[in-house]
Amino acid sequence: MPDGSAPGRSSPPTQRVVAILDFLAKHPQDKFGLSELSRRLQLAKPTCLGIVTTLTESGYLVRDAADKTYRLGPSLIALGHLAQESLRVNPAARAELSRLSKTFETTAALAAVVDDRITLLELVGPPGSDVGVRVGQSYPFAPPVGLMFVLWDDEALRGWLGRAPTIPLRTETERLDRVIAECRTAGYLVERLTPGGQRLYALMAGMSTSMPDELRALLGELISDIGERVYLRSETEGPGSRQRHDVSVISAPVYDHHHRQAMVVSLQIGRALTDSEIAKHAKGLVATANALTTQLGGTKPQW
Structure with a gap:
């Protein structure tokens, strides 16, 4: 970082x-x-x-x-293109995001932590779509915001959890341990959608590390335990279930040549999916993350 x-x-x-x-x-x-x-x-x-x-x-x-x-x-x-290239976002990366977006008819995004802020590096969506964010927008990077940027890196995870949280949180819990283990095995993270969650990133856009009372109160309503809004397949009703889950975003890590997480590629969902639909979206997302990792000359870590 x-x-x-x-x-x-x-x-x-x-x-x-x-x-x-x-x-x-x-x-x-x-x-x-x-x-x-x-x-x-x-x-x-x-x-x-x-x-x-x-x-x-x-x-x-x-x-x-x-x-x-x-x-x-x-x-x-030209300046923007050069900035993207300096952050390792090249035309080939955009092509991968475009294929992912077209396959699932939703917005695909690439983001990273830049100077201690979560920054949107690239965004590709269906014609006429508007997810309310733009390339270059950034957000504070402190618990509980940013789990997807540290989940696959032990050192980064410890550093992130050691930061002063924006709200009182439980961080050493059995639930978080399960989230880490299952997401690393699956290779992706699924964040549940809640009414409050839909407002969260709009409030955070461009904000400094110091959060206003309105945002602090909203975070308090949404989260008391890091990882509690993460979907885990092990907690569903089992194979063949028709149960639907409101999903906000599905994310997967992109690695560099040091086996460290460098970026996150995400699919913006914003609707209910079945377990099989989540698995299908995640499979396509992970394939894109692997392709971007290859572009960087990166490799996945071995846990």
Whole structure:
């Protein structure tokens, strides 16, 4: 896991540049004039003009001469692709996610822990689909959030459990031990869907490590024991059962050449599946995770 220690002091001028880019990134289909940007971001108009002019000259913004508005520019496309490549996400990885998404007609995602935050690296979904998140979005990485990023790595799991939790939790339980053993044997993790869980990641998006009371209360309602929302096949009614389970997401690990978990590939489900349907989705997901592991030159650990 990367070192999350704080760097040197921040730069207010740079923060203003970032604020403009972040604002436009949150409104990718819209264009904004200088006055509105200045007002929305509480920047002096001369300061804002200097920033957008420089960004436009560099291709990071595009200015519409007719209505004098600004939007994101083409230089960000190349920059984004380079950032993905630096995080080991290449076109071949997107092709694997596309095949997975098409097979199960749902959204496939690739994520990793970057600088102590869970970050969405790639997202591929059916045409017109919207899961409410976007590439680059990040979330706090602290118990109970992030089990799928450490479940297959003993050292990472111990480090994660040693972090200060966001809410009071039970962490040394028989249930968690069973989750670890069964998920490692199966090669995937299935997270159950609850009404509160549907709201959770929307609240967490872009949030700092410090969580507001609303999110802390929601987590408290959802989770008191790490692993309690994980589906385990051993707890179902057995072969041939028609029992259906509300599933949020199915995830599988991607490994690097050190046998360490590097990323997580996931299928967004959001509906009820039978045991056999869960197994079918998981089989396709694990095959994709194995292909991505091969792309990285990685290998699975032996427990």
